Amino acid sequence: MNTVAPLTAARGLALETVGMTKIFGSLVALDDVSISIKPGEFHALLGENGAGKSTLVKCIMGFYQPTKGALIVDGVKQTIATPSAARDAGIGMVYQHFTLVPCLTAAENMVISRSDVPVVINWAKEIKALEAFMDRMPFRVRLDVPVSSLSAGEKQKLEILKQLYLDQRFLILDEPTSVLTPAEADEILGLLHDMAKRGEITVLMITHKFREVTAFSDTVSVLRRGKMVGGGKVSEITIDEMSRMMIGETVIRKSAGRVADVKSKTHLELTAVYVDDNEGMPAVEAVDLRVHGGEIVGIAGVSGNGQSELVEALSGQRPLKDGRIFINGKPFEATRNDYDKFKVFGLPEEPLRNAAVRRMSVAENIALRSFDKPPVAGLGWWLKPSAMRAKATELIGTYRIKTPSPDTPIENLSGGNVQRAVLARELSGDVKVLIVANPCFGLDFASVAEIRAQIIDQRNRGAAVLLVSEDLDEILELSDRVAVMSGGRITHIAPIAQADRNTIGKYMAGH
Amino acid sequence: MADITTGTFGTGVSTVRWRAGLEKIAIPLGALVVSALLFSVFLLALGKNPLTFYALIWQGGFSSFFSIQNTLQRAAPLILTGLAFAVPATIGLTMIGAEGALVLGGFAAAAIAVPLVVAEAPVVLTMLIMVVFAMSAGAMLTMIAGWLRHARGVNETISSLLLTYIAVATMNFFVEGILRDPNSANKPSTVPIGDAYKVGAIPGTDVHWGLAAGLVLAVLLYFLMFRTTFGFAARVTGGNPRAALAQGLPVGKLILACAAISGACAGLAGYYEVAxxxxxxxxxxxxxxxxTGILVAFLARQNPLAIVPVAILFGALDASGGLIQRRMDLPDATIQVLQGLIFVVLLTSETLTGRIRFFQPGIGK
Known part of the structure; x- marks a missing residue:
């Protein structure tokens, strides 16, 4: 790859924001943020969810108009009114999720993304031009197969190639590695890093992974609550310092210590479980798994390898095609009776989608598990709203749920507080089996620490915990045993002491 | 519990409930006002005086004992068909088959009455059997749509609409065929049940008992949906089916039950139309x-109690139609134009829910 000719004429752009401020109503999402990125720099934008990273990027891309502040591209002050204006200015963005048309080929995806697509496309000519373009790129993707048949890593490469093909020399990457295996992530970031080093592009990468900052970035800016709180050369800042800048003074709950050898009679057992996806194709195949009480079994895997279907099957949202689930040796079905009988609880991913009813109040959402039992239900069917509110008020206090009142619709709460309300509902009773899926996705540090501590706590009290997560760090931090799911099967399982990142990464990639 | 205010901040509890409740009334009411204004423009374009129009609605709908009775008479079936839309809407089903359930229910009641009347069966027993047949026939029709939805994923709006055509065709098939009264020359009908078997008026009025049935059902269904575990489970399912499944709620049974209640309400309306x-x-x-019941339920925001006043309002529109036609020389369909306009404005206004700051105390602080 060393023989690659430098890109013709095109060079990375410099970009600078001056006092960028964005106010939504009474919320100051971005407060006087000035960052300066030199041509050919790989710049990381670090911050928690809600810190203002996306807002800043959306102001640069023309999705939002900043309330105050200016944008300077290559020394010229620019007003970017729309995303297409950003494109004309040479600023391109790669989103967290793919924006390719799955049924079209890579070539078709690239050509149709241009702003000057002719009415009749001369494909022979375009393909030739694309081949020539690919030859100048440090990495390539097959042009003639539908995008749907590419792997996640290839799709992400294609997203980047598309931006380069459009001649975007300032690339914004929004958490680009969340859909990739560790190896794919390293490869792609490495290639971009090299391209930036040669001055061919400038990169601004949104991330919350310190490793990606230290390994690939030249400079870093840290945002907290809309404000720029620090930054500089990556080589001059330690991870500890970056983490302190991100979190600020917030007290992070220390994880309760892991109790060794918890005595518990509970065990959850899956035998030969098969589940189909929405299209009726097999998503989970022949999964056998045993989770003991006092143990957390973490299932790692790249998104879309059957984990969400498995969790849905365990939580009654999707039928089992074949196989059985046993708890303590007795058959379990995902019905309300069995949930209560075996004391099965769950923390699903995206609580507003899976665990809460948006329009219903916080109190009603907290009562989802208990509304048909005393004291909320009299005679077995008569609701007592006062009892419901009393219970909710108590849990709102103990779980520190920030809400204007128990009667506020839960959709008005922040993500962390919605998850806390679900936590209060699911974990405040006696828990024997706990099914957890990506519980911390999109939450701030304090909430993440709180939720992880609660999960460990349930384990210590003897619950059998099944944790499915796309965040490998979370799996490694919480699990007693680690399983890897790939192509719908459990391909690897090891006690945490013997689990190492590389082996797991290989199995995640399906090798 | 250390301190119950730990998690709460800002505005007091009662204000939150009060303002949230106000939003539910203010938005539909605002939609009504906007529709009235738009309709005024329509009338002005026709060269008519809008004030005369609204005055005539008042006169035809509410100004005298006679007109009030006329209004209530027309409101009675609307309460029931409004409920028929509102109950399945609570569980997330947009069922528009109340018309079919009403027709099939009315037909079933009339059909079963034929042999009973011939046999001179006791009046109360006959009425009871007719009611049961009407409600079951209506329920069966809507349950087909409910079952198709749950078991096969068929869109319940389409299926319930198509079932309405089937219901009407079924009635026509029998009424023009084996159940046709030979004396009904111009308008094929079943044999009349006779005055002895008809439902009388509420004492002191000309309004039939269907109004009372509607009022009782509205109250009962309000309590069912908002104060029982069944209603709670239905609201959870309507609000988020995935969460309902994850809570192990019997979603299929709940859907069938709500569909059955819907059809039974419409079928009962059909019974009163016949009896x-x-x-x-x-x-x-x-x-x-x-x-029209769909519109009533929408304006009432699917709240069974609110359906009553809204049904009366639409009953009044209906009742004043003749008067408006005569006095203002406007075609009969004018009222339908107004109804259609209200529906469009109402659907548009739904998007305002949660967007108006005043109704959302404590948010964004």
Whole structure:
């Protein structure tokens, strides 16, 4: 790859924001943020969810108009009114999720993304031009197969190639590695890093992974609550310092210590479980798994390898095609009776989608598990709203749920507080089996620490915990045993002491 | 519990409930006002005086004992068909088949009455059997749509609409065939049930008992949906089916039950149309009450209690139609234009929910 000719004429752009401020109503999402990125720099934008990273990027891309502040591209002050204006200015963005048309080929995806697509496309000519373009790129993707048949890593490469093909020399990457295996992530970031080093592009990468900052970035800016709180050369800042800048003074709950050898009679057992996806194709195949009480079994895997279907099957949202689930040796079905009988609880991913009813109040959402039992239900069917509110008020206090009142619709709460309300509902009773899926996705540090501590706590009290997560760090931090799911099967399982990142990464990639 | 205010901040509890409640009334009310204004423009374009129009609605709907009775008479089936839309809407089903359930219910009641009347069966027993047949027939029709939805994923709006055509065709098939009264020359009908078997008026009025049935059902269904575990489970399912499944709620049974309640309400409306108004089943049953009920339920925001005043309002519109036609020389369809306008404005206004700052105290602080 060393023989690659430098890109013709095109060079990375410099970009600078001056006092960028964005106010939504009474919320100051971005407060006087000035960052300066030199041509050919790989710049990381670090911050928690809600810190203002996306807002800043959306102001640069023309999705939002900043309330105050200016944008300077290559020394010229620019007003970017729309995303297409950003494109004309040479600023391109790669989103967290793919924006390719799955049924079209890579070539078709690239050509149709241009702003000057002719009415009749001369494909022979375009393909030739694309081949020539690919030859100048440090990495390539097959042009003639539908995008749907590419792997996640290839799709992400294609997203980047598309931006380069459009001649975007300032690339914004929004958490680009969340859909990739560790190896794919390293490869792609490495290639971009090299391209930036040669001055061919400038990169601004949104991330919350310190490793990606230290390994690939030249400079870093840290945002907290809309404000720029620090930054500089990556080589001059330690991870500890970056983490302190991100979190600020917030007290992070220390994880309760892991109790060794918890005595518990509970065990959850899956035998030969098969589940189909929405299209009726097999998503989970022949999964056998045993989770003991006092143990957390973490299932790692790249998104879309059957984990969400498995969790849905365990939580009654999707039928089992074949196989059985046993708890303590007795058959379990995902019905309300069995949930209560075996004391099965769950923390699903995206609580507003899976665990809460948006329009219903916080109190009603907290009562989802208990509304048909005393004291909320009299005679077995008569609701007592006062009892419901009393219970909710108590849990709102103990779980520190920030809400204007128990009667506020839960959709008005922040993500962390919605998850806390679900936590209060699911974990405040006696828990024997706990099914957890990506519980911390999109939450701030304090909430993440709180939720992880609660999960460990349930384990210590003897619950059998099944944790499915796309965040490998979370799996490694919480699990007693680690399983890897790939192509719908459990391909690897090891006690945490013997689990190492590389082996797991290989199995995640399906090798 | 250390301190119950730990998690709460800002505005007091009562304000939150009060303002959230106000939003539910203010938005539909605002939609009504906007529709009235838009309709005024329509009238002005026709060269008519809008003030005269609204005055006539008042006069035809509410100004005298006679007009109030006329209004209530027309409101009675609307309460029931409004409920028929509102109950499944609570569980997330947009069922527009109340018209079909009404027709089929009315037809079933009229059909079962034929042999009973011939046999001179006791009046109360006959009425009871007719009611049961009407409600079951209506329920069966809507349950087909509910079952198709749950078991096969068929869109319940389409299926319930198509089932309405099937219901009307079924009635026509029998009424023009083996159940046709030989004396009904111009308008094929079933044999009349006779005055002895008809439902009378509420004492002191000309309004039939269907109004009372509607009021009782509205109250009962309000309590069912908002104060029982069944209603709670239905609201959870309607609000988020995935969460309902994850809570192990019997979603299929809940859907069938709500569909059954819907059809039973509409079927009961059909019973009163036969037993209190027409005395027999014929094409007059297809009067559009089922479809106006959708509008009533929408304006009432699916709240069974609110359906009552809204149904009365639409009853008044209906009742004043004749008067408006005569006095203002406007075509009969004018009222339908107004109804259609209200529906469009109402659907548009739904998007305002949660967007108006005043109704959302404590947010964004």
């Amino acid at each position: 209190a108004i027409h005395g027999q089943a014929n094409a007059s049953l297809v009067a559009g009450y089922g479809f």
